[in-house]
Amino acid sequence: MRSIRRTLDRDLIRDIGLVCLADGVVGISFGAIAVSSGFPLWFPMLLSLLVFAGAAQFLFVGVVASGGNPVAAVLAGLLVNARHVPFGFAVGEVLGTSWARRVAGTHLMIDETVAFALAEREGERRRAAYWACGIGLFLCWNLGVVIGGFGGAAISDPAALGLDAAFPAVLLALLLPSLRDPAALRATLIGAAIALATAPFLPAGLPVLLALGGVLAAFGADRRSAGPNESACREETPC
Amino acid sequence: MTLVVATLVLGAGTFAFRFAGPVLRARVKLSERAEKLMVTSAVVLLGALVLTQTFIADQEFAGFARPAGVLVGGVLAWRKAPFIVVVLAAAGTAAGLRLLGVP
Numbered sequence: 158m159r160s161i162r163r164t165l166d167r168d169l170i171r172d173i174g175l176v177c178l179a180d181g182v183v184g185i186s187f188g189a190i191a192v193s194s195g196f197p198l199w200f201p202m203l204l205s206l207l208v209f210a211g212a213a214q215f216l217f218v219g220v221v222a223s224g225g226n227p228v229a230a231v232l233a234g235l236l237v238n239a240r241h242v243p244f245g246f247a248v249g250e251v252l253g254t255s256w257a258r259r260v261a262g263t264h265l266m267i268d269e270t271v272a273f274a275l276a277e278r279e280g281e282r283r284r285a286a287y288w289a290c291g292i293g294l295f296l297c298w299n300l301g302v303v304i305g306g307f308g309g310a311a312i313s314d315p316a317a318l319g320l321d322a323a324f325p326a327v328l329l330a331l332l333l334p335s336l337r338d339p340a341a342l343r344a345t346l347i348g349a350a351i352a353l354a355t356a357p358f359l360p361a362g363l364p365v366l367l368a369l370g371g372v373l374a375a376f377g378a379d380r381r382s383a384g385p386n387e388s389a390c391r392e393e394t395p396c
Numbered sequence: 397m398t399l400v401v402a403t404l405v406l407g408a409g410t411f412a413f414r415f416a417g418p419v420l421r422a423r424v425k426l427s428e429r430a431e432k433l434m435v436t437s438a439v440v441l442l443g444a445l446v447l448t449q450t451f452i453a454d455q456e457f458a459g460f461a462r463p464a465g466v467l468v469g470g471v472l473a474w475r476k477a478p479f480i481v482v483v484l485a486a487a488g489t490a491a492g493l494r495l496l497g498v499p
Contacts, residue, residue: 364448
């Protein structure tokens, strides 16, 4: 823990703290919504401890609360969480090599921790950002769910606070440095277009996975256009 | 009881998805190209998440307040505004527009 604090500067700690706070408020709303939908308090708490993935949790509760089959709810949640497979390959090295760290770090893998880690260039800082964000989010999220479950009906609608706009903005801000790479930008634009075009017709989770088609399209084109001189390399981007 | 089992299955499945990367990449040494492909895939997924979360809610257009908030936050982030300004501006724009009756 001490090494994390030494590596993180005050700005990064404040940024992570802000996201943890916002996530905590969403956790409050999750707890409040689950309990007001008729679930016992332990259920959203168990879900948050064991699954720890906001989008899948909201979807799961929504499906069951509207009378859906629990099997369908599990499948929907798994579909939404399938994006964690490539996440694990992208940030797997920051978890460390011991099994305890790998298991704990794996459980803390969510959109925000991955985005914070990818936004850091240097290995030590990347590791510190991942762990600080992961631990902070896990505590705030679960604490928020408990508070919400005990009577946080006041914030059952995070949209009133604009939090639904804050989360995409957070991810976007963290992604901007990575998008300076032309190949990544091209792949992301194509992928996001695929996801947006299919989102009205497909179940939640699937459009985002289809965005991986952008990686294939961009890298396929890259290989074709880049001759022996690697014409894709620009002066300012080291290859 | 069904809920407990369902939660356990969802938790275990999610953990398995997350665990695949760290375990498999420790076994096989990835080439530099594969490594870049993985990081790019994560960026693409997060980027797609940003856009779908911005524009879509329950398979329908999310309304104007949310995209407006994300746009304001995104422009500020691009102009290198501090993170806290980005977050508060995005949330404040969406909340303010809703207060004015914009969906």
